[in-house]
Amino acid sequence: xxxxxxxxxxxxxxxxxxxxxxxxxxxxxxxxxxxxxxxxxxxxxxxxxxxxxxxxxxxxxxxxxxxxxxxxxxxxxxxxxxxxxxxxxxxxxxxxxxxxxxxxxxxxxxxxxxxxxxxxxxxxxxxxxxxxxxxxxxxxxxxxxxxxxxxxxxxxxxxxxxxxxxxxxxxxxxxxxxxxxxxxxxxxxxxxxxxxxxxxxxxxxxxxxxxxxxxxxxxxxxxxxxxxxxxxxxxxxxxxxxxxxxxxxxxxxxxxxxxxxxxxxxxxxxxxxxxxxxxxxxxxxxxx
Numbered sequence: 001x002x003x004x005x006x007x008x009x010x011x012x013x014x015x016x017x018x019x020x021x022x023x024x025x026x027x028x029x030x031x032x033x034x035x036x037x038x039x040x041x042x043x044x045x046x047x048x049x050x051x052x053x054x055x056x057x058x059x060x061x062x063x064x065x066x067x068x069x070x071x072x073x074x075x076x077x078x079x080x081x082x083x084x085x086x087x088x089x090x091x092x093x094x095x096x097x098x099x100x101x102x103x104x105x106x107x108x109x110x111x112x113x114x115x116x117x118x119x120x121x122x123x124x125x126x127x128x129x130x131x132x133x134x135x136x137x138x139x140x141x142x143x144x145x146x147x148x149x150x151x152x153x154x155x156x157x158x159x160x161x162x163x164x165x166x167x168x169x170x171x172x173x174x175x176x177x178x179x180x181x182x183x184x185x186x187x188x189x190x191x192x193x194x195x196x197x198x199x200x201x202x203x204x205x206x207x208x209x210x211x212x213x214x215x216x217x218x219x220x221x222x223x224x225x226x227x228x229x230x231x232x233x234x235x236x237x238x239x240x241x242x243x244x245x246x247x248x249x250x251x252x253x254x255x256x257x258x259x260x261x262x263x264x265x266x267x268x269x270x271x272x273x274x275x276x277x278x279x280x281x282x283x284x285x286x287x288x
């Protein structure tokens with residue numbers, strides 16, 4: 001096998017809590033991450049040497065700045081069989097959206113290379129590489145529903161929460177994750193999630209309870225600077241969402257709906273004003 005194509009899914013955050021700021025500038029978090037059925041396509045070709053990345057999406061670098069390139073470098077630094085890779089990325093996940101688009105591409109590259117090169121690296125080693133690349137990459141390696149603690153890389157697999165109806169709306173402006181955390185005030189987080197209650201609701205597959213209990217403390221920063229995010233959440237409520245939140249550090253806002261018809265109606269309403277609107281469903285963790 002010389003080439004492999006994988007679908008790499010986006011993620012949303014059902015909750016984000018920030019528990020402390022470390023001396024090195026990082027923050028400790030407690031968040032529930034969920035994969036959804038919005039996919040990029042990553043094709044990896046096995047070559048004798050060198051790494052290349054090709055992505056037609058504007059603002060996505062086609063050189064060593066791309067996290068997919070960095071993932072390939074990390075793989076070859078550990079793989080006993082030396083080689084290279086040509087990486088083609090077709091983007092459907094919006095860029096700089098809080099949906100882990102880059103991270104899921106990096107995870108896909110690691111998975112594809114490991115299969116192309118005879119599964120030389122163990123799951124433990126792949127997870128180590130993911131953590132070095134970024135906390136979201138570690139989640140994206142398996143996806144599904146997971147609880148993240150520490151700096152986002154201490155992951156616990158949660159019960160399946162697949163098949164929930166979700167609409168995503170990505171406004172036209174980007175939001176910088178470093179900027180959000182730099183401006184985060186731990187004494188001004190607003191309403192924080194009741195994580196244990198959310199975990200119980202996920203275990204019982206109580207969609208209404210999960211939707212009502214979702215919280216994201218990063219909104220305490222982004223909604224002050226970008227009031228459109230608050231207006232989007234208000235519109236989601238008006239369109240019948242069971243619950244609505246910002247994903248990650250933004251700016252994408254999502255809503256959970258009771259059924260496909262309600263979600264589809266909301267999507268059509270949002271498409272009148274926004275280009276990047278998606279109806280998706282939550283998806284299961286990738287099988288071992």
